[in-house]
Amino acid sequence: MRLRLTPRDTTFFDLFAASAKHLVTGANLLGEMLGADRPTRKEIGKAIAEAEHAADDATHTIMRRLNQTFVTPFDRDDIYNLASSLDDCMDYMDEAADLIVLYKVDELPARVSDQVQVLQRAAELTADAMPRLRSMDSLSEYWVEVNRLENQADKIHRKLLAQMFDEIADPIELMKLKEIVEKLEDAADAFEKVANTVETIALKES
Amino acid sequence: MRLRLTPRDTTFFDLFAASAKHLVTGANLLGEMLGADRPTRKEIGKAIAEAEHAADDATHTIMRRLNQTFVTPFDRDDIYNLASSLDDCMDYMDEAADLIVLYKVDELPARVSDQVQVLQRAAELTADAMPRLRSMDSLSEYWVEVNRLENQADKIHRKLLAQMFDEIADPIELMKLKEIVEKLEDAADAFEKVANTVETIALKES
Amino acid sequence: MRLRLTPRDTTFFDLFAASAKHLVTGANLLGEMLGADRPTRKEIGKAIAEAEHAADDATHTIMRRLNQTFVTPFDRDDIYNLASSLDDCMDYMDEAADLIVLYKVDELPARVSDQVQVLQRAAELTADAMPRLRSMDSLSEYWVEVNRLENQADKIHRKLLAQMFDEIADPIELMKLKEIVEKLEDAADAFEKVANTVETIALKES
Numbered sequence: 001m002r003l004r005l006t007p008r009d010t011t012f013f014d015l016f017a018a019s020a021k022h023l024v025t026g027a028n029l030l031g032e033m034l035g036a037d038r039p040t041r042k043e044i045g046k047a048i049a050e051a052e053h054a055a056d057d058a059t060h061t062i063m064r065r066l067n068q069t070f071v072t073p074f075d076r077d078d079i080y081n082l083a084s085s086l087d088d089c090m091d092y093m094d095e096a097a098d099l100i101v102l103y104k105v106d107e108l109p110a111r112v113s114d115q116v117q118v119l120q121r122a123a124e125l126t127a128d129a130m131p132r133l134r135s136m137d138s139l140s141e142y143w144v145e146v147n148r149l150e151n152q153a154d155k156i157h158r159k160l161l162a163q164m165f166d167e168i169a170d171p172i173e174l175m176k177l178k179e180i181v182e183k184l185e186d187a188a189d190a191f192e193k194v195a196n197t198v199e200t201i202a203l204k205e206s
Numbered sequence: 207m208r209l210r211l212t213p214r215d216t217t218f219f220d221l222f223a224a225s226a227k228h229l230v231t232g233a234n235l236l237g238e239m240l241g242a243d244r245p246t247r248k249e250i251g252k253a254i255a256e257a258e259h260a261a262d263d264a265t266h267t268i269m270r271r272l273n274q275t276f277v278t279p280f281d282r283d284d285i286y287n288l289a290s291s292l293d294d295c296m297d298y299m300d301e302a303a304d305l306i307v308l309y310k311v312d313e314l315p316a317r318v319s320d321q322v323q324v325l326q327r328a329a330e331l332t333a334d335a336m337p338r339l340r341s342m343d344s345l346s347e348y349w350v351e352v353n354r355l356e357n358q359a360d361k362i363h364r365k366l367l368a369q370m371f372d373e374i375a376d377p378i379e380l381m382k383l384k385e386i387v388e389k390l391e392d393a394a395d396a397f398e399k400v401a402n403t404v405e406t407i408a409l410k411e412s
Numbered sequence: 413m414r415l416r417l418t419p420r421d422t423t424f425f426d427l428f429a430a431s432a433k434h435l436v437t438g439a440n441l442l443g444e445m446l447g448a449d450r451p452t453r454k455e456i457g458k459a460i461a462e463a464e465h466a467a468d469d470a471t472h473t474i475m476r477r478l479n480q481t482f483v484t485p486f487d488r489d490d491i492y493n494l495a496s497s498l499d500d501c502m503d504y505m506d507e508a509a510d511l512i513v514l515y516k517v518d519e520l521p522a523r524v525s526d527q528v529q530v531l532q533r534a535a536e537l538t539a540d541a542m543p544r545l546r547s548m549d550s551l552s553e554y555w556v557e558v559n560r561l562e563n564q565a566d567k568i569h570r571k572l573l574a575q576m577f578d579e580i581a582d583p584i585e586l587m588k589l590k591e592i593v594e595k596l597e598d599a600a601d602a603f604e605k606v607a608n609t610v611e612t613i614a615l616k617e618s
Binding site: 269270382 | 612616
């Protein structure tokens, strides 16, 4: 551990933890949405949008504090990157949910559930890891596991793409599903970016 | 206001103002393009491309000066972000105009005009705000209004998407229009990013 | 040249050169893929994925070293930007190759070869330029030429888009080809971003 010559603003840790908790809420609601009927999906979509707003507020609070704080617990760039990549995770999940409702999609391919399960697991791991930024305790297990999950998400995504292009004859249906599936893949990538930023922070602290 | 210990290069302000003026030109030309016939659209497309080149030159001048100037009026990162997000606004408007011509689109849905009107208003507000960066005068009204406009753009975009998927049966026509409409939405997002960067700068100066 | 007060870690130069060599391998394999039959394409796809993994390892090594090195040969941000844009070049070429295999595309339009030839030339120029970062020798020729190539790629891409929308009646075939062609265009943009970063570095050093 580096010697600290100055007291540091510790509330950044709480803000990151709060932000990551919204991701767990969002990912779980997305999981519920898949099995629901159309009116229920609309309701769940609203709840995800609320989680997205809450996450957005958390990001804005972090950014504002970052711009007004002289001494920060990590490099300013890393705080900025961590806040924006956490925000991206939520945005992509919210966009996927929004498109499921907007496009009035009836049935989603079974592998979409696999994609969402990976996101739920990544969200839980991220929410568990954020409070450990304070002590830098056992973070490597977190980022290794999220990288593994992203590889898994990538494989599911490629299989899903190949399957959809083989099986769906209606091009408009294909366009809709492809866009939803890509937002979910973007969300998995964003979780990996969070993990990579945590790795960067931990390396600098070691 | 922070005490200035060193003289600062003020020409950055002029360069930002010049860059934002090209956005007004571009957005207004885009508005004209919508109602025009196909040969006129091609002419207007060339004029937008010229505005895009001029904006590009302004961005390059800012970046070059940034790399060769020791004392800057704001944080280097904020100058960089402001210049690149101004550039993005223009790029997306230019790409939308280019696709309208390239895809030989005949009729655009009425809501596309609503999208472009939001961009015209955002461009005017941005061009008005840039010279006020020098004095940091009444900038909050600007960023609050641009954020409101981006919300409005987002709602128009979602309604447009739903409508297009309901009403357009030809998948290739749908692909073309969807791409154009998304570039316009990207432009609205880019204007919001400009406003957010200005907010960041103002917060640091306050 | 600026006076160096401290010895600098020179291995960054070797790492950038190594990273750029993988781009040459990748671009040339992509060229071979276009003319090959479907089983051979699959084999070549695997070889490109290997080049992508090797490039990925090089990027990680650069990033790790960057986070653990106090004195760097250029600004940290420029090293970061150079490493990530080199990585992007490879990622887009790998994604294009992957989609050619995944979508079981039979015939690619002739202009796709023109796109790939531009990428092969850009990769060679980039690999030649990286070792010259040490001496800052004749780099301007490199970035001017890559900017010219990107303009050429852009023109090919636009002609290809217009042609595909004119000639391909099957919307699903069009979706597949459009996505591949866009990844190749993204790769050309990424090579330009590498060149722009080198220009930034050279300007600061001059």
